[in-house]
Amino acid sequence: MNPLDLIDLGAATDAFTLLFSEPSYWLVVFPGILIGLIFGATPGLQISMAMAIFMPMTLYMDFLQAMLFLTAIFTGGSFGGGVPAILMNIPGTSSCIATAFDGYPMAQQGKHNEALGIALGASTFGVFLGYIMLFILIKPLSIMVLKIGPAEMFVVILWGITLIASLRGTHILKGLIAGFVGLLIGTIGFNELGTLRGTFGNEYLLDGVPVVPAMMGMFAASELFRLVKTNYLVEDEGQRKVRLTLIMKGFRSAFKHPIILIRGSIIGIFIGAVPGVGSSVSNLISYMETKRRDKDPKSFGKGNPKGIIASESANSTSEAGSMATLLALGIPGGGATAVMLAAFAMHNITGGPQFIREQMDVVYAVILANFGQVFLLIVLGIICIPLLASVVKIKMTYLIPSVLALATLGSFGLTGNLSGPVTVLVFALIGWFFRRYDYSVPGAVIGMLLGRMAESSLLHSYQISGGELSYIFERPIAVAVLCLMIISLFGQTIIKKLKNSRK
Amino acid sequence: MKTLSLDKRVNFGVLLTITLFILWYLYDTYKASANIENLILIGPIAVVTLGLCVAEFIRYLREEEAQNNKKESIRDVLPVMVIFTGYILSLEFLGFDIGTTLFTAIFLKVHGETNWKMILIYSMFFGFLVSYFFSQMLPYPMPMSILPTDY
Numbered sequence: 001m002n003p004l005d006l007i008d009l010g011a012a013t014d015a016f017t018l019l020f021s022e023p024s025y026w027l028v029v030f031p032g033i034l035i036g037l038i039f040g041a042t043p044g045l046q047i048s049m050a051m052a053i054f055m056p057m058t059l060y061m062d063f064l065q066a067m068l069f070l071t072a073i074f075t076g077g078s079f080g081g082g083v084p085a086i087l088m089n090i091p092g093t094s095s096c097i098a099t100a101f102d103g104y105p106m107a108q109q110g111k112h113n114e115a116l117g118i119a120l121g122a123s124t125f126g127v128f129l130g131y132i133m134l135f136i137l138i139k140p141l142s143i144m145v146l147k148i149g150p151a152e153m154f155v156v157i158l159w160g161i162t163l164i165a166s167l168r169g170t171h172i173l174k175g176l177i178a179g180f181v182g183l184l185i186g187t188i189g190f191n192e193l194g195t196l197r198g199t200f201g202n203e204y205l206l207d208g209v210p211v212v213p214a215m216m217g218m219f220a221a222s223e224l225f226r227l228v229k230t231n232y233l234v235e236d237e238g239q240r241k242v243r244l245t246l247i248m249k250g251f252r253s254a255f256k257h258p259i260i261l262i263r264g265s266i267i268g269i270f271i272g273a274v275p276g277v278g279s280s281v282s283n284l285i286s287y288m289e290t291k292r293r294d295k296d297p298k299s300f301g302k303g304n305p306k307g308i309i310a311s312e313s314a315n316s317t318s319e320a321g322s323m324a325t326l327l328a329l330g331i332p333g334g335g336a337t338a339v340m341l342a343a344f345a346m347h348n349i350t351g352g353p354q355f356i357r358e359q360m361d362v363v364y365a366v367i368l369a370n371f372g373q374v375f376l377l378i379v380l381g382i383i384c385i386p387l388l389a390s391v392v393k394i395k396m397t398y399l400i401p402s403v404l405a406l407a408t409l410g411s412f413g414l415t416g417n418l419s420g421p422v423t424v425l426v427f428a429l430i431g432w433f434f435r436r437y438d439y440s441v442p443g444a445v446i447g448m449l450l451g452r453m454a455e456s457s458l459l460h461s462y463q464i465s466g467g468e469l470s471y472i473f474e475r476p477i478a479v480a481v482l483c484l485m486i487i488s489l490f491g492q493t494i495i496k497k498l499k500n501s502r503k
Numbered sequence: 504m505k506t507l508s509l510d511k512r513v514n515f516g517v518l519l520t521i522t523l524f525i526l527w528y529l530y531d532t533y534k535a536s537a538n539i540e541n542l543i544l545i546g547p548i549a550v551v552t553l554g555l556c557v558a559e560f561i562r563y564l565r566e567e568e569a570q571n572n573k574k575e576s577i578r579d580v581l582p583v584m585v586i587f588t589g590y591i592l593s594l595e596f597l598g599f600d601i602g603t604t605l606f607t608a609i610f611l612k613v614h615g616e617t618n619w620k621m622i623l624i625y626s627m628f629f630g631f632l633v634s635y636f637f638s639q640m641l642p643y644p645m646p647m648s649i650l651p652t653d654y
Binding site: 049181 | 514552579595607
């Protein structure tokens with residue numbers, strides 16, 4: 001099929017004219033990206049929170065301008081979230097977990113400039129390619145999303161869970177134990193049928209363990225405990241410098257790995273389109289795939305730039321994926337798109353097939369404007385990174401209490417009560433013991449993140465199938481994803497064995 | 504009989520705590536409801552993890568004591584853990600403004616900062632600034648002692 005058949009060229013031309021008819025459309029993009037960057041880069045402040053806070057301002061804008069403003073926050077935030085993951089080992093959102101795996105070790109090695117540049121390069125590429133794919137594929141993608149049910153979601157989550165095994169580190173058994181304990185912790189609280197498990201009678205745990213504060217405790221606070229005897233994040237004074245040339249070098253080096261970028265972006269858009277799963281899983285799968293296919297998989301987790309490229313390209317492309325379901329079906333894939341849906345309602349617009357049919361020019365205008373946002377993100381990112389990277393120059397005596405306090409305030413922001421800070425404390429202690437005795441902390445965090453999703457989708461599949469789990473094999477998309485997962489897990493080993501047997 | 508080092512005993516304690524947690528969680532889940540729907544994920548995962556814990560116990564008993572000199576000891580980390588725990592538990596009474604200021608000041612003092620002026624200026628500036636920023640950004644009231652709040 002000719003890709004041009006998928007595009008409504010008339011509507012695309014109208015969109016172009018619409019975008020450049022009013023300069024005021026573009027005036028909101030600059031502050032939008034800046035707000036996204038600040039909220040993304042501040043631990044505990046989330047993109048969805050930024051959009052919710054600034055949404056009332058869109059009441060005074062027309063619909064297209066409001067969409068440009070909100071998607072600009074989304075775009076800025078998708079890169080901003082990677083900044084604390086690299087500099088402080090705090091993935092501010094679940095979509096940046098894999099960025100911290102190699103970004104933080106790079107920062108510790110004094111390669112913070114390059115790491116941030118790489119993240120910016122991969123993020124901007126991801127957003128750009130994601131919106132190109134959305135421009136071409138919005139119609140088929142929306143049809144595909146309608147066919148996604150709990151069985152497909154479970155298979156996608158299962159793919160994410162396999163990352164636990166690949167992050168086992170030096171102690172295989174302990175790595176797996178940590179991952180599975182994380183999965184069990186992720187199921188604490190009410191299940192879908194209203195059965196309450198493992199809350200110790202604590203009312204704050206009824207909805208489960210707050211995952212992002214737990215993640216902040218496990219990753220950041222426990223790491224800061226470990227660093228208490230060090231003087232600076234980067235011990236070598238010569239490597240503590242913030243250099244624009246190195247940031248630019250990192251930015252360019254992201255494009256030296258086009259396969260990783262494209263693979264991450266494809267994973268990002270398709271998994272990003274799965275409501276509720278989205279970028280939380282896509283960055284993990286992209287990371288896992290890159291690690292598995294690399295000649296030197298052992299270098300991952302120790303500061304391999306390819307890890308950042310894989311994660312950032314996938315999580316930023318997921319923005320386009322979640323926009324596809326929002327625009328074409330009116331289904332929000334996550335918190336940020338849920339706020340956008342509310343903005344739709346404020347302007348008396350309902351997303352879905354009718355919206356796509358009748359206002360295709362507006363849909364295309366939103367997509368085209370995002371291409372422009374990519375270039376603004378590059379400029380603003382390059383201006384802001386030197387300021388953000390200066391964190392390596394701060395003495396640990398000052399950095400540790402400041403970051404711990406930020407994580408505490410941020411966790412309060414996530415839960416709205418003191419259960420957030422208490423969760424940070426509890427998981428900081430657990431994280432320290434896990435880290436100290438070689439249990440995989442990333443494995444445990446991934447388990448926690450996916451536990452609830454995995455249980456819900458498995459339960460739904462079980463109920464729909466009437467107890468026959470073979471139902472999964474009757475779903476073509478689920479079987480296709482399952483095959484992809486098996487190929488990605490065992491494909492290379494089988495090929496190697498076949499090659500060896502021929503020799 | 505050889506006596507085990509503190510490090511190895513804590514290592515054993517961590518594994519034992521994990522095993523006990525899994526056993527308790529499996530029991531609590533089963534007690535809540537023995538339906539297959541309730542145990543569909545927790546049951547198999549808990550059983551597999553318990554198996555892994557048993558295998559780790561066996562490995563642990565067979566393993567020679569490893570030297571872990573490069574890693575930080577619990578004695579180094581304990582003061583930070585105590586200060587941080589105190590900070591979190593006092594937030595309800597002290598509020599974020601005073602709590603964060605005190606936490607930062609105590610941490611700086613304990614970790615070798617000798618310049619009192621610097622301790623006072625930084626902890627007050629940082630504590631009040633971040634508390635004010637978050638109170639303005641978040642839609643919920645926050646516990647505060649001095650800064651205005653509806654908490």
